[in-house]
Amino acid sequence: MLRASLRQVSAALKEGRVTPTELCQQCLSLIKGTKFLNAYITIAEETALKQAEASEERYKRGQPLGVLDGIPIAVKDNFNTAGIETTCASNMLRGYISPYNATVVQKLLDQGAVLLGKTNLDEFAMGSGSTDGVFGPVRNPWSYSRQYKEKSVPKSHSEDKESNWVITGGSSGGSAAAVSSFTCFAALGSDTGGSTRNPAAHCGVVGLKPTYGLISRHGLIPLVNSMDVPGILTRCVDDAAVVLGSLAGHDPKDSTTIQDNFKPFELPNLTDVSKLSIGIPKEYHVPGLSGEILALWSKAADLFQNAGAKVVEVTLPHTRYSIVCYHVLCTAEVASNMARFDGLEYGHRSDMNESTESMYAATRREGFNDVVRGRILSGSYFLLKQNYEKYFVKAQKVRRLIANDFVKVFRSGVDVLLTPTTLSDAAPYKEFIKEDNRTRSAQNDILTQAANMAGLPAINVPTALSERGLPVGLQFIGRSFQEQQLLTVAKWFEKQVQFPMIQLEEVKGHDRDVFQHKKSASFS
Numbered sequence: 001m002l003r004a005s006l007r008q009v010s011a012a013l014k015e016g017r018v019t020p021t022e023l024c025q026q027c028l029s030l031i032k033g034t035k036f037l038n039a040y041i042t043i044a045e046e047t048a049l050k051q052a053e054a055s056e057e058r059y060k061r062g063q064p065l066g067v068l069d070g071i072p073i074a075v076k077d078n079f080n081t082a083g084i085e086t087t088c089a090s091n092m093l094r095g096y097i098s099p100y101n102a103t104v105v106q107k108l109l110d111q112g113a114v115l116l117g118k119t120n121l122d123e124f125a126m127g128s129g130s131t132d133g134v135f136g137p138v139r140n141p142w143s144y145s146r147q148y149k150e151k152s153v154p155k156s157h158s159e160d161k162e163s164n165w166v167i168t169g170g171s172s173g174g175s176a177a178a179v180s181s182f183t184c185f186a187a188l189g190s191d192t193g194g195s196t197r198n199p200a201a202h203c204g205v206v207g208l209k210p211t212y213g214l215i216s217r218h219g220l221i222p223l224v225n226s227m228d229v230p231g232i233l234t235r236c237v238d239d240a241a242v243v244l245g246s247l248a249g250h251d252p253k254d255s256t257t258i259q260d261n262f263k264p265f266e267l268p269n270l271t272d273v274s275k276l277s278i279g280i281p282k283e284y285h286v287p288g289l290s291g292e293i294l295a296l297w298s299k300a301a302d303l304f305q306n307a308g309a310k311v312v313e314v315t316l317p318h319t320r321y322s323i324v325c326y327h328v329l330c331t332a333e334v335a336s337n338m339a340r341f342d343g344l345e346y347g348h349r350s351d352m353n354e355s356t357e358s359m360y361a362a363t364r365r366e367g368f369n370d371v372v373r374g375r376i377l378s379g380s381y382f383l384l385k386q387n388y389e390k391y392f393v394k395a396q397k398v399r400r401l402i403a404n405d406f407v408k409v410f411r412s413g414v415d416v417l418l419t420p421t422t423l424s425d426a427a428p429y430k431e432f433i434k435e436d437n438r439t440r441s442a443q444n445d446i447l448t449q450a451a452n453m454a455g456l457p458a459i460n461v462p463t464a465l466s467e468r469g470l471p472v473g474l475q476f477i478g479r480s481f482q483e484q485q486l487l488t489v490a491k492w493f494e495k496q497v498q499f500p501m502i503q504l505e506e507v508k509g510h511d512r513d514v515f516q517h518k519k520s521a522s523f524s
């Protein structure tokens, strides 16, 4: 049952084949059995069971609240949750309990979803590996898959397998790992530069970054307000559409959300892609793109072409400035956002209190890691009076150019862009941490960041396994607020590639039955 889609499990709940409490208990026991993944920071066992009980009552009365009623969901630990700790994986917020729920969390609860817990991330979502949070790195469930073990480690070195585990990507790595290891049916992440799509690609799940303004950010602890969006992680495109439908829409508490009424949609099973124009942006052929991903990308383009779609090369000439531009805009917004953590209002407060100044300084030194402090310093520099025009204003102008490139391409008749999501499959942790956070982000956001600059919807669809037996995904980028079209194309593609199910049978603590896989032809 834990592998079922949202609609399947919802039908099972309605028909009484499983109860919300049983589902919740199964998820909780699997979460405990997979603790070594470090996917969850907080397990909200007590409240989850209460919510499941309440849902059970509704089913008994024949009055479930909708498709999400009784369904266990996990939430990234940078969304505020009333009564449950919200840490942002930082010492600054360890032990912090918000008095209110983020709008998206409230919406899930209002629809009867069961909140299992809060998932791990890079501190304040600054990173691309889920390796840089105070609770330690998240391990990619695929590290423990038969597919990876068979291909990656020479049989004679079997004792080294354990130290060969790979990262989840980030910063929503806990959410991606949670969904990929079947401990929840969907999870919320956030996406500012790629933080939902990147871990989704590395963990073999669907990761949707909606259009900026479609889903409320109220209660999502900000990284870069002008780019942050709540992200949706699920095991299939249909599930992403269900969760999107339950979250989207105007929120009076977030003035950047659209006023239009959003209508939830169902995706068709049969799609005719022959009228579509698929754009292949040539600038996404970046140095460092692995040969196997390049091959997969062109194979995917062929798939569309063979189905009658028009596949055209397009150009997004300013995309190559997105990383450097992001560095300025991100750090500037971080510098101002992080000012709220001063030891007075909430979060950590240092004992060094000879003066207010020294208390501020000590609080921030003790509370933030090097990455956060480094970004505050850079951002403060870019915002200095003598630098503001030169860096911040200029970066905003470049951002506009990057966004305009997309507008031109979509105006020329292209419906959806097809690109890789990541440069390669997931790196082993030992390799990944050799570079610093900034270098890693510069590399890992290169294919995802521009969509955030332009506020466009984008989705990772798991596509194939790499030569090492790890997931690789491709990205579709759509027109603003055209999620329905984007997801329809993504679902068509998902159906063609038949991404193989993870085979986790060897892991101790796992319920073996849960991981029984269906055999399917793989795309690679």
Ligand code: GLN
Binding pocket: 125, 126, 127, 128, 170, 171, 190, 191, 192, 193, 194, 195, 196, 223, 330, 441, 445
């Ligand atoms: N890697 C990027 C950063 O560190 C993006 C993070 C995100 O999308 N939250 O800022």
